[in-house]
Amino acid sequence: MKTLNAVCKNIQKNVSFKNLTTMRVGGTAKYVAFPSDEKELIQLIEFLSKKHKKYFILGNGSNVLPPDKKYKGVIIKLNNFNSLAREENLIHAGSGVKLISLINFAIENGLKGLEDASGIPATVGGAVKMNSGAFNFEISKVIKRVTILRGGKIISLENCDCGFEYRKSGFYDTDIILAADFVLEYGDKEELISRQREVLEKRQKLPKQPSLGSIFKRQEGLIVSKLLDEMKFKGVTFGGAMVSREHAGIIVNTGDATSEDVRELINYIKKRCLKEKNITLVEEIKYLNL
Template sequence: MRYYTRVNTTIRDENEKINTEELIIAGAPLKQLCTFRTGGEADYLARPKNLEELRVLLRWAKERSLPVTILGGGSNVLISDRGVEGLVISTVTLSSTHVRGLLSVSQCGISLDRLINYTIEHNLSGLEPFGGIPGTIGGAVRGNAGLIDYSISEVLEWVDYLDPNGNLFRYYPQTQINEYRRSFFSDTPFILYEIALRLTSHRNTSEARQRKEASRRDRLQQGQYDLPCAGCMFKNPEGASAGKLIDNLHLKNTRLGGAMVSNSHANYIVNVARDTKSEDIFALSEQVREQVSRAYGIDLEREVVLIGRW
C-alpha cells in the first residue's frame, strides 16, 4: 500500500464501557436498508454512533471470526435472499460533518443529499452536480460515484479509514488516480470513516441550490425514482454506454419474476412486485449480460455490489 500514512489518534479504547449487547441485533431484516427493497437478514446488525463503537464492533466480530460487511445507504447493493453472514455494520448513524476553510469533513454515513445542502449553506461549491444521487458519502467515495464526466474523486482531499483490526490510517489520493467507478478502496476490506473534500467558495447560495435541484429534477423526470432499484446495474464499457447497448437489443421491460429492465433507463433493473427476490434481479441481470456478450462480444462489468450468501 503506497498511499497511506498512519494517523495519530487520541481516541481512547472504550471497550469496557460499550455494551455490545445493546449495539448488536441478531437476525435483522435488511430489506428496508437497501434501495432494491429485497434480500434476507443479517446474522447480526449494528449501527455504531462513533469511532469507539465502530472499533468495538470490529473487535467483537474478530474475536468470533465473523466476516464484517459495511452498508451505507444501500443504494448500490443487491443483498442475497439467503442473508448476510456475520456482522453487518450500517454507517448511517455516523453522520456528523463540519467545514474547515475550503474543506468539508464528514463521517462516512452522512447522506450525499444532506452533505450537499450543508456545503451549500457554508458557501462551498462542487457537490451540486451530484444532487439526487442517493446513498452516503462513504459509499460514494468507495465506488467513486458521479456522472459521466465528473466524479467524487475529483474533490477528494483525504480519507481516514480503518483496517479490519481497527487501526486508523489516512489516505491521500494521488491526482492521477481517477478511475471510472473505482477507488483505492474498491476490493479492500477497509472502512472509510471520515472524508475530507476540497471544494471551492461561492457567494450565491441560491444559485448553488438551484444547480443541485436541477440535477435532482432531471433524475426525477427521467423516472429514476419511480421504482425500487440501485441505479446502473453495469458499468459503462470503454467507449460505450451499457444502457444504449441494452436498449439496442430491445430489452427494456423484459421481466423475470418481480424484476424488470426499466422502461425509462435500460441499465436499471427495477423491482416491480412486493415479493421480488434478489435472485430474480440477479438472474435477469445475468440474462442481460449474456445477450450483450452474444450480440457485441462485450462482457459487462457489474456496478451493483453483491452482498451476502451468493
C-alpha cells in the same frame, strides 16, 4: 466470553434486507450493528475477527444486492458517524452522513463542487468507496483526504493514495471508511441552488420503482443503456425484476422481486451481450454474498 452486545451496544436482530437496500429485496440480516464511535467500531471488528465471523459495511444500500437467504454475519451501519463541519473551503464529513445532507450543507455555506451529485441516494462512505458521480462529475474530484480504519489502525490517505478510478476506489475490502475531507470552491449560493434544481430535474426521468441505479459500468466508447435499449431489453422481466421501461441500464423491482430474480436477469443480459455483441458487461453494483 464476550458477547456481541458487550462490544457494541446498539444491535438490531433479524432485520429484513428489504429495509436495508434501495432494491427492496433479500432475506434477513441476523445482526445489524450500529457502533456509536470509532472505539466501539474497533472493538467490534476485533471481536468479529477473533470469532471468524463475517461482516459487511452497508451505507444506504443503494448499490448492494443482498442474498435471499439469511445473512448470519454482522451488517455494520455507520449512521452514528455523522459529523459535518466546515473550515473555510474544507468540509469534513463522517461516513454515515447522507450525501444529500453534505451537498445541502456545502450549498448553505456557499461552497461549490458537489451539486452535480444531488439525487444520488448514497452515504458519504458509500459514495467515496464507489467514487460515485453523475454528469461527468466524480466525487473524487473534490476529495482531499479519506480517513479509514485499516488493520485496527486509523489512518488518513491523501486523494492520490485512494486509487480512484471510474466508479471505483483502491480501498481494500477490509478497509472501513470513517470520514472524508472535501475541498470546494467558493461559489454564489443562488447559482448553486439553481444548478442543484437543474440536476434534480434531469433525474426526474429516472425510474421511480425500487432499484440500484445503473447495474453495469460504462465502458470506453459504449453507453450501456443505449446498447441495452437497442437490444430491446426494456420491459424484459424475470419474476418481479424488470429492465426499466424508462432506462434500459436500470433493473427495477416491480413489487415482489427476489434477489435471485435480479441476479438471473443480470446474468441473462450479460450472456446475450457476450453472445450477440461480443461485449463483456461488468457490474457496477456489489453483491453481498453469504
